[in-house]
Amino acid sequence: MSSDVQANEAHGEGEAHGSVAMYIWIGVILAVLTFVEVAVFYIEALDHIEVPILVVLSTAKVILVIMYFMHLKMEHRALTWIFMTGVVLFVFLVTALVILYQVLPGIQLF
Amino acid sequence: MAQAAVAGEHATNTGISNWKVGFWTFLASECLFFGTLISTYMVYKGTALVGPYPEEIFSVITTTVSTTVLLFSSLAMVLALDQVQKANKKAAIGWLFAVIAMGGIFLVMEFQSYLKYIDYGLTLTSSTFGSSYYVLTGTHKVHVLFGMIWMGILAWRLHKDRIPPAKSEQVEIAGLYWHFVDIIWIVIFTLVYLIP
Amino acid sequence: MSSVATAGEKTAGHTLGHEGEDTGLWSWITTVDHKRIAIMYFVTATVFFFIGGIKAMIIRVQLWNPEQSLISPELYNQLFTMHGTTMIFLVAMPMAVAFFNYLVPLQIGARDVAFPRLNALSYWIFLFGGIYLTSSFLFQAAPHAAWTGYATLTSAQYSPGFNTDFWFIGLSILGIASIAGGVNFITTIVNMRAPGMKMMRMPLFTWMTFVTSFLLITAIPIISVALIFLGFDRLFGAVFFDPSMGGDPVLWQHLFWLFGHPEVYILILPAFGVISDVIPTFSRKPLFGYPIVVYAGILIGFIGWGVWSHHMFTVGLGPIADSFFVAATMIIAIPTGVKIFNWIATMWGGSVRFTTAMLFSVGLLAVFTVGGLSGIMHASAPVNLQQHDTYFVVAHFHYVIVGGAMMGLWAGLYYWFPKVSGRFLNETLGKWHFWTTMVGFNLTFFPMHFSGLFGMPRRIYTYSADLNVDIYNQLATIGAFIFAISAVIMVWNIVKSWRSGERAGPNPWDAPHLEWSIPSPPHHYNFPELPTVQSREPLWNDGERESIQAVTMKEVETEPVMPNPSFWPIVLAFSITLSWALVMTGIWWVIALGIIPVFVSTLMWALEPAFPEGSGH
Numbered sequence: 001m002s003s004d005v006q007a008n009e010a011h012g013e014g015e016a017h018g019s020v021a022m023y024i025w026i027g028v029i030l031a032v033l034t035f036v037e038v039a040v041f042y043i044e045a046l047d048h049i050e051v052p053i054l055v056v057l058s059t060a061k062v063i064l065v066i067m068y069f070m071h072l073k074m075e076h077r078a079l080t081w082i083f084m085t086g087v088v089l090f091v092f093l094v095t096a097l098v099i100l101y102q103v104l105p106g107i108q109l110f
Numbered sequence: 111m112a113q114a115a116v117a118g119e120h121a122t123n124t125g126i127s128n129w130k131v132g133f134w135t136f137l138a139s140e141c142l143f144f145g146t147l148i149s150t151y152m153v154y155k156g157t158a159l160v161g162p163y164p165e166e167i168f169s170v171i172t173t174t175v176s177t178t179v180l181l182f183s184s185l186a187m188v189l190a191l192d193q194v195q196k197a198n199k200k201a202a203i204g205w206l207f208a209v210i211a212m213g214g215i216f217l218v219m220e221f222q223s224y225l226k227y228i229d230y231g232l233t234l235t236s237s238t239f240g241s242s243y244y245v246l247t248g249t250h251k252v253h254v255l256f257g258m259i260w261m262g263i264l265a266w267r268l269h270k271d272r273i274p275p276a277k278s279e280q281v282e283i284a285g286l287y288w289h290f291v292d293i294i295w296i297v298i299f300t301l302v303y304l305i306p
Numbered sequence: 307m308s309s310v311a312t313a314g315e316k317t318a319g320h321t322l323g324h325e326g327e328d329t330g331l332w333s334w335i336t337t338v339d340h341k342r343i344a345i346m347y348f349v350t351a352t353v354f355f356f357i358g359g360i361k362a363m364i365i366r367v368q369l370w371n372p373e374q375s376l377i378s379p380e381l382y383n384q385l386f387t388m389h390g391t392t393m394i395f396l397v398a399m400p401m402a403v404a405f406f407n408y409l410v411p412l413q414i415g416a417r418d419v420a421f422p423r424l425n426a427l428s429y430w431i432f433l434f435g436g437i438y439l440t441s442s443f444l445f446q447a448a449p450h451a452a453w454t455g456y457a458t459l460t461s462a463q464y465s466p467g468f469n470t471d472f473w474f475i476g477l478s479i480l481g482i483a484s485i486a487g488g489v490n491f492i493t494t495i496v497n498m499r500a501p502g503m504k505m506m507r508m509p510l511f512t513w514m515t516f517v518t519s520f521l522l523i524t525a526i527p528i529i530s531v532a533l534i535f536l537g538f539d540r541l542f543g544a545v546f547f548d549p550s551m552g553g554d555p556v557l558w559q560h561l562f563w564l565f566g567h568p569e570v571y572i573l574i575l576p577a578f579g580v581i582s583d584v585i586p587t588f589s590r591k592p593l594f595g596y597p598i599v600v601y602a603g604i605l606i607g608f609i610g611w612g613v614w615s616h617h618m619f620t621v622g623l624g625p626i627a628d629s630f631f632v633a634a635t636m637i638i639a640i641p642t643g644v645k646i647f648n649w650i651a652t653m654w655g656g657s658v659r660f661t662t663a664m665l666f667s668v669g670l671l672a673v674f675t676v677g678g679l680s681g682i683m684h685a686s687a688p689v690n691l692q693q694h695d696t697y698f699v700v701a702h703f704h705y706v707i708v709g710g711a712m713m714g715l716w717a718g719l720y721y722w723f724p725k726v727s728g729r730f731l732n733e734t735l736g737k738w739h740f741w742t743t744m745v746g747f748n749l750t751f752f753p754m755h756f757s758g759l760f761g762m763p764r765r766i767y768t769y770s771a772d773l774n775v776d777i778y779n780q781l782a783t784i785g786a787f788i789f790a791i792s793a794v795i796m797v798w799n800i801v802k803s804w805r806s807g808e809r810a811g812p813n814p815w816d817a818p819h820l821e822w823s824i825p826s827p828p829h830h831y832n833f834p835e836l837p838t839v840q841s842r843e844p845l846w847n848d849g850e851r852e853s854i855q856a857v858t859m860k861e862v863e864t865e866p867v868m869p870n871p872s873f874w875p876i877v878l879a880f881s882i883t884l885s886w887a888l889v890m891t892g893i894w895w896v897i898a899l900g901i902i903p904v905f906v907s908t909l910m911w912a913l914e915p916a917f918p919e920g921s922g923h
Contacts, residue, residue: 034177057300058297083141086140131497150546235545237552241538
């Protein structure tokens with residue numbers, strides 16, 4: 001995290017973070033991704049790779065919302081560091097517990 | 111404005127207000143809050159001793175509709191902020207009401223699902239699935255409800271001309287909250303409803 | 307924003323400065339000054355320290371001889387549960403927060419924390435939450451399922467009555483204070499450093515506060531949610547931890563230790579921060595390998611997340627999981643060891659002065675290392691199976707928490723007391739305090755290694771004469787009383803020195819950091835003007851010191867504008883505590899009604915101006 005005063009270029013009083021058209025586009029993309037997710041859910045041919053596809057798609061949605069709707073892309077990177085700490089630990093927590101409960105019991109070593 | 115740095119003589123090190131830094135920090139904390147709820151649901155997947163089981167009662171179509179509504183409420187939220195920054199008071203209030211309305215539709219649809227599930231015999235006390243499902247989604251709903259009240263207060267303050275463009279950060283921070291609640295639902299939608 | 311010029315409008319009761327400062331009770335209740343809040347934290351935590359200590363004394367008397375029954379098993383359960391809960395949540399954590407509060411703004415060159423009212427709120431929630439928890443003894447319903455509250459000991463079936471309700475609600479309340487505090491200090495450190503105070507120029511204590519704050523905001527939510535699950539189980543019949551319904555009691559252990567292990571680092575990192583400031587000062591040398599010590603601290607914070615299941619080796623998680631946690635636990639000893647070598651290397655070749663603060667720091671190095679070594683012993687899963695739930699573990703964690711965290715904070719007490727009060731703590735009494743602590747502490751806990759290895763289980767109100775561990779228990783009891791005397795000496799020293807201690811100047815230790823550039827005690831606005839920092843040890847560089855002191859020692863005509871005092875923090879804290887206490891009823895509409903005062907006081911808080919009118923804020 002850098003020190004000293006750094007004016008945040010994208011942040012000014014009364015100044016918009018992005019254009020209305022861009023926001024609407026993001027909204028549309030989010031909706032489309034949601035429908036793709038649901039389609040993947042219903043298409044039986046994709047059952048064996050369903051989980052990775054769904055995880056990628058929903059991660060993409062989350063990143064879009066954070067970067068554009070929450071303007072994190074345009075903010076000082078200190079905010080990214082702070083928030084990423086939470087996100088990384090979130091992923092760690094869910095993954096660790098799922099591995100402990102859903103994966104490891106299925107592995108027989110001895 | 112009141113939330114400016116206490117050390118009034120110089121701007122903050124990052125150029126961002128304390129409120130915004132503090133709120134992002136709070137959101138990082140909320141990540142772990144929901145992380146625990148979501149992991150508990152995941153851990154208890156398939157451990158319910160008695161039905162109904164998730165695949166028997168979840169209607170993906172209904173949930174897709176409510177999810178889409180919540181997604182578009184996020185869009186309305188950024189548009190509201192945009193209008194506040196452009197000093198279009200009426201449009202801003204309008205978009206805030208759209209946010210509240212879509213949040214309301216989401217809640218109503220979800221509560222209807224609750225009633226349906228209770229009909230099927232899924233309650234807080236019926237199984238690990240019931241407990242972890244209701245506490246996870248219930249906590250999320252409380253967040254949505256709180257956000258709607260917050261938007262209502264902002265709309266009132268806009269109406270009273272208390273939020274000029276220079277103070278648009280009040281709306282921006284409420285927006286951060288709303289988008290975060292939306293993100294959590296995106297994750298819940300995938301992990302709870304879609305992944306088998 | 308120029309605020310200095312507009313200070314004329316400050317309101318009555320606002321001046322808390324040096325001369326003619328308002329010291330009435332109301333000024334303390336409404337204060338938002340980080341220094342006063344720090345003092346309140348310290349005093350409150352010290353009171354709880356004695357409350358927790360008395361419980362330990364009763365436990366030690368009960369264990370003097372085998373098969374004694376001075377107190378009932380039920381009371382014994384309540385005593386050890388509340389001893390642990392009190393010492394961790396009401397002593398060690400808030401005591402560290404007292405130091406965060408006093409020092410972080412001073413060390414980074416700020417006038418207050420980022421959110422002064424939120425800071426006051428944290429304190430009042432801590433106070434009310436602590437009173438609420440402790441009041442359980444009045445109802446003879448103190449928590450009794452150990453500080454870890456393992457399921458199903460806490461279920462409505464096995465713990466009927468209010469005991470566990472007090473516990474889970476009390477901890478939930480305290481969690482709010484911790485998260486608010488974490489948010490506050492992260493924002494303060496990220497945003498409010500003086501010009502030139504780069505992150506990598508910050509004193510180590512501030513750095514460790516920063517890391518600890520991240521651990522607070524990320525670990526506390528996990529226990530909060532686990533407590534919510536427990537509450538739903540107990541009050542509304544949910545089945546999270548009910549094995550008869552498919553619930554898994556081990557999940558509680560996972561969630562508890564996912565919080566509980568980062569919590570260990572929440573307790574120890576502030577102490578590491580303190581001695582990283584104390585040792586260089588009394589060695590007259592800059593900290594050896596500053597960046598390494600910083601990165602080691604961050605690394606400890608991160609790896610601290612991956613070791614929680616070493617508390618659960620006896621659960622039977624299987625060889626893969628156990629191996630992973632064994633390895634991770636041993637790895638975390640590396641950054642800790644690195645720090646210890648850095649401190650020793652700092653002393654090496656320095657002109658070391660053994661003041662009491664330095665004694666406590668060096669004492670920490672010695673005693674904490676013993677605790678660290680026994681930690682590595684039971685990091686190994688097979689060894690752990692023998693030691694789990696014995697007094698060996700009790701010895702281990704008292705060595706790291708008392709010998710680490712508390713000794714570090716006492717070092718900090720002797721080091722910074724002159725800054726807070728303008729007077730030295732008495733060094734003779736200080737040495738008595740240190741040596742009685744060392745003797746008493748080691749005499750109490752070292753024999754527990756043996757009684758533990760000989761098979762004495764913890765958390766049981768007595769032990770069999772056949773174990774032949776009487777002598778270790780008697781040594782421990784004698785040690786505990788010596789240790790208690792050391793605590794009395796400490797309080798006596800504080801009271802005596804506060805009134806009539808030797809006067810101290812702005813920088814009595816010739817220390818290098820920014821907090822020593824201002825008068826002792828500081829003005830309520832800390833810095834008349836904000837200094838510009840150019841190095842890590844600004845006061846040790848002659849030119850820089852002069853330029854800083856020209857600013858920081860200046861007499862100002864008009865004081866800088868400071869935030870308004872407010873009584874909404876105490877009102878809101880009370881409402882929050884009340885609303886949580888109402889959860890005990892288990893009636894949903896009573897609980898819902900409890901939200902109303904919280905909502906109203908939040909609203910009043912939001913409507914109240916944080917700064918004086920027209921101050922340019």
